[in-house]
Amino acid sequence: GNSVTQMEGPVTLSEEAFLTINCTYTATGYPSLFWYVQYPGEGLQLLLKATKADDKGSNKGFEATYRKETTSFHLEKGSVQVSDSAVYFCALTLIKAAGNKLTFGGGTRVLVKP
């Protein structure tokens, strides 16, 4: 079956530090990959996505590259801010006749301290 594994948190960083959150996946077929972010008390928001191998998704200073050879989609940001404190979810979806169900990783909580 399909699955997503991401590093467990919490990840605690100082402001302006470099952030990496690892995400690897297993999938039958060629998935699209997503990073969603959940700020405290809110629902999930799409942060970025990539639909094919070697695509790079980017948004708000975050980047992730779809690596088919390593089945990975690691999230990076060069200089985090306190406002980046949130839970980050890696997810995948496949084209299926029955729908584009998302498979999520367990989430990684990030805490950025001033």
Add this chain to the structure above:
Amino acid sequence: DAGITQSPRYKITETGRQVTLMCHQTWSHSYMFWYRQDLGHGLRLIYYSAAADITDKGEVPDGYVVSRSKTENFPLTLESATRSQTSVYFCASSRSGRKETQYFGPGTRLLVL
């Protein structure tokens, strides 16, 4: 632009009671989804719907019922709530079923006593 809304935002109920969580989207998206979020499990799909009157089970459907008589609404009913159904419930929608981005509602926090 209302987007996708859920109600109630918070609910406390007792074991054995029936509870309905509402989800409404204004985009006329074809697909709608219900997830539950639990510590250590991330988000898990309960049910989804490809269109009005078309629904299908997800990963954890037991104890839940859905309906979709109108494209914009996708209510989730717990027929007889159990403590294990204490969770945060998220509704989502997407335009189609071809790797489209899903847009999430703000969530409903449910406590079953």
